[in-house]
Amino acid sequence: MNEAQTKHDLIEPALRKAGWDIVEGSRLRLEFPITKGRLIGQNRRATTLFADYVLEYKNRRIGIVEAKKRDEYYTQGLGQAKDYAERKKASR
Template sequence: MNEAETRAEHIDPALKAAGWGVVEASKILREYRITQGRLEGHGRRGKPEIADYVLVYRNHKLAVVEAKAWDEELTEGAGQAKSYAGRMAIRFTYATNGQGIYGIDMETGKEGELSRYPTPDELWATTFVEANAWRDRFATVPFEDKGGSHPSRYYQDIAVERAMEAIAENRPRILLTLATGTGKTFIAFQVAWKLFHSRWNLSR
């Protein structure tokens, strides 16, 4: 059984059984392009980084799933899973061959086999241990990407999420430092968009 068949017959049903793409505000991003590939000159790019699955709940990317074919070792994709999660600053990542699930917590370093995927609510509660009303309100506001024609880059996602987390925690000052051409205006707009649509300004 090749990787595509393994995904269709085993991995997709397992994710659905856990509520991904079923529970309201949850979705699965398939073949998610993390990077476009390193610029090599003469109009050429290197190989892009593409995650097989990214699990999203309440507009937060909460986990990566790296799939391999049925006959591969369970941990064959663990290295890629860690690399992709590290790149996107996502705490939880999983490797699977359809027969089992190997879970990795990038924060604690704990890893091992799991009997099932966590549900969206379970993963949210584990990612955000302390409740925060403003975080929850900000999470209801998706990025403004002009109907998908202007998707954000992974590091822009990280910058916006860290800024919103700082605001939710009522920190008095926030400093974001990015290189020229990396989309600071885009990031500032997304932060302002979330603040406006969550009515944060009315509480000041």
């Protein structure tokens, strides 16, 4: 099962079952931009980073979920999610 299938079949249903985008004040943001990409000169930027899911409650970002394909170990995206969370925290 690839990453897109994992998101569709497993992650999104679990997040919705937990109340995301259903409970008042909660939002589930998909493919949320984390950075615009650093400036590399001549009015160009490096690649933008996107989190698979950002969890918001009452307009506050409180969590990041990074999806990986089902066959990868469940902690595979942990470092990436932590990096994204730190970047969002620093950009406030």
